[in-house]
Amino acid sequence: MADLKDELDTSSEVGELDDLPAPPTAEPSAPGTGPGEDPDTGLLDRAHALLDAHPVADGYSGLPWTLRHLPRVDLELGEGAVDTDVPRLREGHVGALFWALHLPEGLAGDQAVGATLEQLDLVKTVVRAHPEGLRLADTPGPITDVRHHGRVAVLPGPAGAAAIGDSLGILRSLHGLGLRALTLSGTSWASEAGLTRFGEEVLREMNRLGVVADLSGASADTVRRACVVSKAPVLCARSAARALRPHPANLPDDLLAELGAAKGLCMVPLTAEQAGPSVRDVADQLDHVRQVAGPECVGLSGTYDAGSAHPQDLADASRYPHLIAELLRRGWPEADIALLTWGNVQRVLREADFTAREAQRRRQPSTAKIAEFDG
Template sequence: MADLQDELHATAEVGELDRPDVEREFEPVGPDAGPVLASDADPDADTADDLLARAHALLAAHPVADGYSGLPWALRHLPWYDLELGESTVDTDVPRLREGHVGALFWALHLPEGLVGERAVGATLEQLDLVKTVVEAHPEGLRMTHSAAQATDARNCGRVAVLLGPACAAALDDSLGILRALHALGLRALTLSGASWAGERGLTRFGEEVVREMNRIGVLADLSGASDATVRRALTISKAPVMCTRSAARALRPHPANLPDDVLVELGATKGLCLVPLTAEQTGPSVRDVADHLDHVRELAGPECVGLSGTYDSGAAHPRDLSDASGYPRLVAELLGRGWSEADLALLTWGNVQRVLRTADFTARAARQRREPSTAKIAELDG
């Protein structure tokens, strides 16, 4: 019922903020000239401060749902930390999350390359256990959540909602039973790359069965880093929206994880979500570069299909002024200066992730009425 109520109120949640009227001050410039705005006489006066103040006000009502954090793996290497007090050895802690108005955060369970089979399963379980331990140790700042409704409740209680995922496809060890077990432990997203059934040639028959089972239980497909063939096939067969947790526009920056224009158009048509990363390698060295990618994705996929991915604590370098989780107001101020409406910004920061989470849950409920848990084996379908 909570999910249904949230769905009914979604429009109000991401609607445009009331914007106060701006008083226009006039200065005469000569007997033959008409009046001009005082701000026009000095176009830079207070403009940056005004935009930043508006950004903080908007984010206070519509905080950021950040699509990717590498914090779990980063914390494994620290002997001691206190995220509520502040932790300078990582990019993310509670004070900076609050300063940046982050309301929800996907904590990735990704692993170093080379871990496969039982080692990948074990390492993923260890990361999952670490996340739960960290959240329980910081109850005043963090709260574990598994749905859009729980994320909203956490935000309303002044906590940052932590969502589990994405995990590596290798964590399944080619077993749909392990997929269901990880979901029961809270997994919300799985990256479709790095497995024999999701490679350069696209999804195999078993890979397609993995996607169908993900739809049935409510695990989102993450297509960042997947081959173009896998991306296109997943977009075709998935009944739930897909996410690209770390993908920008390939037309602006030719990074392999970035998406070509035709895929961005198809992503928009299927109501998926492209979460643009705040990394220098994928989007560029400045706030303006990141905003260029957000403009491009919004133009092609639509305002309902673009979001934000800090990608902090992943080992990546970040643009100037976006070095940690506190920098989101500066990015939103840049977008306000470019003419983004407050309604579109509310979708970008919070509303689009909420929609995808809700839709995945609704899709799963419907699918479970039609489909039993899959018992398919990779040897039977791909052997």
Template sequence: MAELQDELDTTVEVPEPDPPVAWPVSAPPAPGAHPLAEAAPGPAPGTDPLARAHALLADHPVADGYSGLPWALADLPWFDLELGESAVDTDLPRLREGHVGALFWSLHLPEGLAGDRAVGATMERLDLARTVVHAHPEGLRMARGAAEIADARNHGRVAVVLGPAGAAALGDSLGILRGLHSLGLRVLTLTGVSWAGEAGLTRFGEEVLREMNRLGVLADLSGASDATIGRALAVSKAPLVFTRSAARALRPHPANLPDEVLTELGAANGLCLVPLTAEQTGPCVRDVADHLDHVRALAGAECVGLSGTYDSGAARPQDLADASCYPNLVAELISRGWSSSDLALLTWGNVQRVLRGAEFTARAAQQRRAPSTARITDLDG
């Protein structure tokens, strides 16, 4: 826990020079090109789809929106992610094979934890995540935003972003929210608390969302009630994300989104990260691709991304068993006619966009709004 205390000093340190990059860095987009796609010449159309997938991912690696690795590692007495770890779905050899450039590490807790217990357990999970990153400096680097993610990628490291965490981690305190943000938290799931429930956001819940906007913490709505989703779309000035949601029209899972919400999300420039789980998307890679097609058609190519959800205990679709398998999915999408620019947005650009959007919103909000001192008893009492 001492390591966490050190992080409360938010001074930014200039990183030491690193070895040469492990992934090729694409050239800047041409004038008039989409700024998120970082378009580079794609492989020849006649080549094998899997070879084309590897070539595209070398320039546009995967920003994986949800990893349960901290949860999985907590039960292991010893591990080495650099050499490879068979007890988990994710290690550095498989991340490199799958061309993963960034991971969002879940700090979610077992159901039933609340109050001080939830706050303490989240801090312990955060401390474990930081310890793992520091133990693997040649492969992992902690990142707090879009620029640091890009810098980690350019130095051949996998960027680790902390979050999502559950809303119970705040202990109904905006001060704790600010403390977690200073320690690196960048995504918070708005479920499982009195102020973000079936009835939607309460007055305190709306204040939490406004403070998240001021800090640059993304709101995750996967698993949230329809009322919470609707109110968050109305209140938030920053992009909203669903870290583990597919299309309900194709698979009637409660965390999947109905078509009308996908359409609203596209209009709000949010992001739906489609999970690679058999329960939510289906038993094979083609089923996952069907969901990606559906979300892209309704929300737009700029509003769909990937959520491996590896090490979360979920069953995997065929050919997507672990973090090395992303080229199989991209090859399927290439076979379906996805353009290089849309694939670049899917794997990398869209996550960067919402992070930059949250950071832009935070800078603007901080100029007109002081840190909130509201208490839940003041607003919801």
């Protein structure tokens, strides 16, 4: 993870987001179409042009678990059995993609650790098999490479907290194998009651490594405590606004505001259950999160290949331009859209890397055991 900051900050080939020319801000009353031009066509053309410069960093894909249960697939030629393949990622202007390592409910202990290791191995195998379309960002490769070479950067994670088996040594091993995010829920040390003392030590070790904390589905107490304890930004990889859709993984406005104050990131999932049945509903969610938490606190999670139904017009990973066109229709400044699609994720990764570098100077790997804290 530490090297990822170097790629983002120093790439002579692409450069960082802040170095790119600022796109012009559209006037809400002028959607950017010429005389006699179909407004929808003009907005969609503008969306494609904007995404060419600022591609989508997608916070969640369920592809690893889905591929476990399919015969050999060719993601570079296009694959009808899944929602995500290289042609659709390119059509949707996806530049980076977190491949989730979450497991079915009921797996715990050694089973959870083993299944996570198998998924990490599968991610690496799939990426190696598709060198023209995918590049692994675990060591990491340049995640902006897609703009010049048509590749998508794959970041392994988030994994469930059960994957570390209550062991900081296993956490370090998973990080060494490429893990980039861990979800803090569903264990004795990250539960409805919040983070225990051991849970706080896990989070401190994640900061030292550069593993980003995912709080989607975590309890309110866990979210609040993690925002206080973590020295790096946290994210919610699959959370929308509960004020609009009363889903348990969605965040109430008070937590959205706290997440924004902590410079965290709420990544709105493109699922009908959490965001709503239409592209307008998803845009409503993005409007709300942006208003409550701020434009630097909102991102996107396709949540494709995770067993969820998707809103109309957002059926697969190729459909991001249609969502961006809707935001342009609503008068979103192009600078805010650039933050939504790419800039906010880039900031979280940079700050996680910076925090890790500083922590490694001051702190040795933790040898703490759960029994010492919570026993």
